[in-house]
Amino acid sequence: MAAKDVLGRAGEDRAARYLIGCGYEILDRNWRCPQGEIDIVAAIDGLLCVVEVKTRRSAAFGHPFEAVDARKRRRLWQLAHAWCDAHPDQAGGREVRLEAIGIIGAEPDAGALEHLRDLS
Amino acid sequence: MKTARTWAVALTGVDGHLVEVEADLSNQTPEFKIIGLPDKALGEAVQRVHNACKNAGLDLPRRRLTVNLSPASLPKQGSGFDLSIAVATLAAGGSVQRQSISHTVHIGELGLDGRVRPVPGVLPAVFAAARAGFARAVVPVANEAEARLVPGIEVRAATSLAQVAAWHGAEVSVPEVEPVVASEVEPEGEAQLDLAEVVGQEDAVDALVVAAAGGHHMLLSGPPGAGKTMLARRLPGILPPLSEAEALEVASIRSLTGDPVGRLDTAAPLEAPHHSASAAALVGGGSRIVRPGSIVRAHRGVLFLDEAAEFSRVALDALRQPLESGCIEVHRSGFTARFPARFQLILAMNPCPCGNYGVRGAECVCPSLAIRRYAGRLSGPLRDRVDIEIQVARVAASRATSAERSGVSTADARQRVLEARERAAHRLRGTPWRLNGDVPGTWLRQGQHRIGVEARAPLDRALERGILTLRGYDRVLRLAWTMADLAGLDAPGREQVGRALYMKKGSIA
Numbered sequence: 001m002a003a004k005d006v007l008g009r010a011g012e013d014r015a016a017r018y019l020i021g022c023g024y025e026i027l028d029r030n031w032r033c034p035q036g037e038i039d040i041v042a043a044i045d046g047l048l049c050v051v052e053v054k055t056r057r058s059a060a061f062g063h064p065f066e067a068v069d070a071r072k073r074r075r076l077w078q079l080a081h082a083w084c085d086a087h088p089d090q091a092g093g094r095e096v097r098l099e100a101i102g103i104i105g106a107e108p109d110a111g112a113l114e115h116l117r118d119l120s
Numbered sequence: 121m122k123t124a125r126t127w128a129v130a131l132t133g134v135d136g137h138l139v140e141v142e143a144d145l146s147n148q149t150p151e152f153k154i155i156g157l158p159d160k161a162l163g164e165a166v167q168r169v170h171n172a173c174k175n176a177g178l179d180l181p182r183r184r185l186t187v188n189l190s191p192a193s194l195p196k197q198g199s200g201f202d203l204s205i206a207v208a209t210l211a212a213g214g215s216v217q218r219q220s221i222s223h224t225v226h227i228g229e230l231g232l233d234g235r236v237r238p239v240p241g242v243l244p245a246v247f248a249a250a251r252a253g254f255a256r257a258v259v260p261v262a263n264e265a266e267a268r269l270v271p272g273i274e275v276r277a278a279t280s281l282a283q284v285a286a287w288h289g290a291e292v293s294v295p296e297v298e299p300v301v302a303s304e305v306e307p308e309g310e311a312q313l314d315l316a317e318v319v320g321q322e323d324a325v326d327a328l329v330v331a332a333a334g335g336h337h338m339l340l341s342g343p344p345g346a347g348k349t350m351l352a353r354r355l356p357g358i359l360p361p362l363s364e365a366e367a368l369e370v371a372s373i374r375s376l377t378g379d380p381v382g383r384l385d386t387a388a389p390l391e392a393p394h395h396s397a398s399a400a401a402l403v404g405g406g407s408r409i410v411r412p413g414s415i416v417r418a419h420r421g422v423l424f425l426d427e428a429a430e431f432s433r434v435a436l437d438a439l440r441q442p443l444e445s446g447c448i449e450v451h452r453s454g455f456t457a458r459f460p461a462r463f464q465l466i467l468a469m470n471p472c473p474c475g476n477y478g479v480r481g482a483e484c485v486c487p488s489l490a491i492r493r494y495a496g497r498l499s500g501p502l503r504d505r506v507d508i509e510i511q512v513a514r515v516a517a518s519r520a521t522s523a524e525r526s527g528v529s530t531a532d533a534r535q536r537v538l539e540a541r542e543r544a545a546h547r548l549r550g551t552p553w554r555l556n557g558d559v560p561g562t563w564l565r566q567g568q569h570r571i572g573v574e575a576r577a578p579l580d581r582a583l584e585r586g587i588l589t590l591r592g593y594d595r596v597l598r599l600a601w602t603m604a605d606l607a608g609l610d611a612p613g614r615e616q617v618g619r620a621l622y623m624k625k626g627s628i629a
Contacts, residue, residue: 063182
């Protein structure tokens with residue numbers, strides 16, 4: 001695995017732990033389909049949350065959230081609907097929202113974590 | 121609450137409208153948007169503000185920033201909003217105190233390095249802010265001098281964005297940067313022209329003094345080399361100094377055109393556009409930003425049209441409306457800009473295309489039709505608004521070479537003009553007019569200021585014989601009153617009326 005993938009994986013683990021700590025129930029991780037990959041699918045308060053996790057060693061090349069642009073959000077919506085189609089039992093007509101988690105730090109476990117709920 | 125607001129000024133013409141700059145921070149992926157009808161230059165503020173904040177060591181929040189310029193329906197132009205947008209976004213992010221910026225007007229363009237750059241129109245903008253009751257305005261350091269001309273508002277001159285942020289409570293180190301300075305104000309060359317340099321044109325000099333005293337528009341007609349231009353250029357020198365309010369108006373217009381305004385100049389401006397000028401160049405134009413034209417820059421001063429007959433008819437007739445109303449409205453899609461344009465018009469022209477028609481000892485080679493057509497270039501309605509029409513003849517050789525100089529110096533003439541104007545103002549007290557040139561004819565023909573039958577006789581005869589129209593009659597009356605003011609008389613006598621008739625009609629009377 002390349003160094004960036006190791007970092008990304010570590011970031012996703014940290015994000016998953018953080019979400020559980022917040023009371024989320026993790027339904028799926030690294031779900032793949034022809035359109036792409038969803039990092040985390042979680043549920044809280046009857047909501048289905050599709051979470052994109054971005055990890056950066058430093059903010060020198062831009063803040064992690066700057067990578068979640070309009071194109072990326074559009075793709076995440078497509079993926080969210082694809083996941084709902086593939087898991088009708090778990091989706092169960094629940095409302096879907098997008099979330100983003102940004103982590104800055106060479107050690108994702110200790111880095112600064114930011115969480116955006118309900119991206120539009 | 122993640123909203124912060126401050127104030128800026130949008131200019132349409134010389135009128136400033138206070139614009140509320142609101143910045144809102146919403147918990148979304150990073151984005152920076154400006155709404156409220158910005159033009160291209162203002163839309164690019166996003167990039168300037170972004171880089172200026174970064175280079176000033178101030179962090180913009182990495183969330184969605186929306187900046188609204190309210191009233192949202194008013195079109196806004198230019199880079200003068202940069203500073204207000206920057207402080208509003210910084211306050212929305214929490215690095216600047218919201219309270220501190222909410223009662224301050226911010227004007228200025230930002231460089232990528234975070235320095236504050238000058239913008240045009242700071243004087244009218246600060247003026248609008250003071251009138252709206254703001255106590256404090258932050259302006260670029262290069263515009264400090266003109267902003268300080270406005271009374272009743274505290275002006276702070278900003279060198280860099282970091283400095284402004286620090287004033288509003290940001291914890292940031294203010295670097296020593298080289299301020300962006302205004303270009304030097306070039307000294308005016310016109311002031312040295314003296315009326316005493318004019319040789320042997322007593323009639324014309326006299327007419328010039330009358331024009332200055334009464335605010336009358338004037339047409340100088342004569343062969344090339346007679347000294348028409350020389351005379352006209354000496355008119356601003358004999359006009360009385362502008363009052364403080366008038367000088368502020370003139371300085372506001374100068375500020376709008378982007379010229380540096382260092383101090384309050386009380387000399388009347390002289391504007392002399394070339395005869396190829398278009399109507400838009402004279403009245404002002406531009407698609408989004410309306411730039412003031414020549415007649416606006418000549419406000420409270422002199423508009424001198426040399427070779428008036430060579431101007432396009434359209435351009436000349438565009439002068440008619442401002443001559444009557446003292447202001448000009450430029451209409452564009454979405455807004456109307458209104459400029460003051462109270463100027464004194466001086467026209468100079470040759471009698472015919474070759475210039476020699478009616479000159480003793482010279483031969484005119486123009487066909488008569490060409491002469492008539494040339495004179496007809498100035499339309500009747502425009503000519504009607506001109507009180508003084510005077511023929512300027514070439515100076516005889518004996519006069520030109522003799523050491524003798526005309527008796528009237530600029531200082532003397534100015535003193536006479538000043539006294540005459542005081543006299544007129546005293547007589548016109550309680551009316552909206554200040555100068556004889558502004559007074560409507562009915563007021564002069566009727567009521568207490570009607571002059572005696574005896575003095576009026578030549579004028580009445582000219583009217584009966586059809587030499588004068590009633591409008592022309594009024595013009596002569598006004599001139600006669602100015603001459604009476606210059607002579608220190610309580611009312612014009614037969615002599616004043618006669619001379620006024622001569623100045624209006626040239627050789628005919």
